[in-house]
Amino acid sequence: MLGKNVPLVTFRTRVRDESIEGPNPFRWEDKTSDDYFKGKRVVLFSLPGAFTPTCSTYQLPDFEKLYEEFKAEGIDEIYCVSVNDAFVMNAWAKAQNIDNVKVIPDGSGEFTHKMGMLVAKDNLGFGMRSWRYGAVINDGAVELWFEEEGFSDNCETDPYGASSPQNILDTLRAAKSKAA
Numbered sequence: 001m002l003g004k005n006v007p008l009v010t011f012r013t014r015v016r017d018e019s020i021e022g023p024n025p026f027r028w029e030d031k032t033s034d035d036y037f038k039g040k041r042v043v044l045f046s047l048p049g050a051f052t053p054t055c056s057t058y059q060l061p062d063f064e065k066l067y068e069e070f071k072a073e074g075i076d077e078i079y080c081v082s083v084n085d086a087f088v089m090n091a092w093a094k095a096q097n098i099d100n101v102k103v104i105p106d107g108s109g110e111f112t113h114k115m116g117m118l119v120a121k122d123n124l125g126f127g128m129r130s131w132r133y134g135a136v137i138n139d140g141a142v143e144l145w146f147e148e149e150g151f152s153d154n155c156e157t158d159p160y161g162a163s164s165p166q167n168i169l170d171t172l173r174a175a176k177s178k179a180a
């Protein structure tokens with residue numbers, strides 16, 4: 001994956017729009033990979049599902065807490081992708097009080113498929129989802145890659161370590177001190 005460009009896809013997001021009256025002031029807004037990645041150095045992490053235990057207890061909240069530390073390492077944004085629709089992703093971010101991490105809905109799985117990270121999770125009744133991974137993406141190209149071990153369909157376990165914020169931050173810091 002190192003050096004490869006992320007695929008160019010369109011994400012169907014839902015954004016708040018105060019000009020819309022009523023109880024649900026949101027509208028569709030299409031965003032492309034370029035909107036998210038062009039001209040920025042970002043951390044992307046992708047996980048099997050919104051509201052799932054490891055993702056909700058550790059990965060998403062820990063990225064949220066460590067946001068300023070990532071900024072100090074030259075990261076402009078932190079993105080969380082999942083094969084879930086925009087309604088689910090927004091509800092999950094709200095439930096988790098997320099302000100810093102931006103969630104990206106890959107409801108159709110197109111981005112995840114083109115990243116080569118789509119796996120079956122039919123054993124859990126999930127259908128096709130993302131294998132858990134993280135990456136540092138610099139101007140659309142993969143600079144660092146953090147894939148959990150055991151990539152496979154219908155995996156009985158949910159490995160978590162390589163793509164943790166702590167591991168990615170440690171790797172960024174080590175790379176910086178090696179370069180200094």
Ligand code: BEZ
Binds near residue numbers: 053056
């Ligand atoms: C978890 O985050 O703990 C999890 C993810 C996918 C399936 C089951 C659990």
